[in-house]
Amino acid sequence: xxxxxxxxxxxxxxxxxxxxxxxxxxxxxxxxxxxxxxxxxxxxxxxxxxxxxxxxxxxxxxxxxxxxxxxxxxxxxxxxxxxxxxxxxxxxxxxxxxxxxxxxxxxxxxxxxxxxxxxxxxxxxxxxxxxxxxxxxxxxxxxxxxxxxxxxxxxxxxxxxxxxxxxxxxxxxxxxxxxxxxxxxxxxx
Numbered sequence: 779x780x781x782x783x784x785x786x787x788x789x790x791x792x793x794x795x796x797x798x799x800x801x802x803x804x805x806x807x808x809x810x811x812x813x814x815x816x817x818x819x820x821x822x823x824x825x826x827x828x829x830x831x832x833x834x835x836x837x838x839x840x841x842x843x844x845x846x847x848x849x850x851x852x853x854x855x856x857x858x859x860x861x862x863x864x865x866x867x868x869x870x871x872x873x874x875x876x877x878x879x880x881x882x883x884x885x886x887x888x889x890x891x892x893x894x895x896x897x898x899x900x901x902x903x904x905x906x907x908x909x910x911x912x913x914x915x916x917x918x919x920x921x922x923x924x925x926x927x928x929x930x931x932x933x934x935x936x937x938x939x940x941x942x943x944x945x946x947x948x949x950x951x952x953x954x955x956x957x958x959x960x961x962x963x964x965x966x967x
Contacts, residue, residue, distance in 0.1 A: 858955030
């Protein structure tokens with residue numbers, strides 16, 4: 779009987795920990811034929827802020843690069859490319875929680891599916907828990923969408939900063955870029 783009770787407790791704990799898992803796609807955003815600023819609190823009730831992210835319907839925007847068409851999604855989020863050339867200070871993207879001074883809310887980033895937007899480049903990702911630096915990773919992006927995994931030790935994150943690196947010989951200029959197709963995370967409370 780003790781083994782059955784233990785099994786039920788373990789199963790309940792696994793269910794509760796899995797309940798905060800979320801797969802974010804951008805397909806429920808409105809169809810747009812030009813880049814639009816990604817709204818905060820997307821998806822609703824996550825309190826995630828999307829700084830310097832844009833979303834677009836790639837098939838409707840004549841400025842979409844080849845990396846916008848390598849996933850199945852009708853709408854994507856992106857950072858960089860011509861948006862960086864127009865305003866160089868926005869050549870990064872940040873996903874963060876609106877954190878109050880005594881807030882305990884964090885998230886655990888699990889994976890993100892990315893492609894370079896116009897030309898292959900790298901993206902450097904920094905993780906933070908409030909002001910505590912968690913680490914840095916660099917991914918080499920191609921024009922084909924690929925799923926990238928975050929370090930297992932990044933369990934309590936309040937902000938991710940993603941820097942696309944400049945490219946050489948790109949038709950769109952030298953600004954780096956990335957296109958986000960999906961973002962899989964675990965919301966912690």
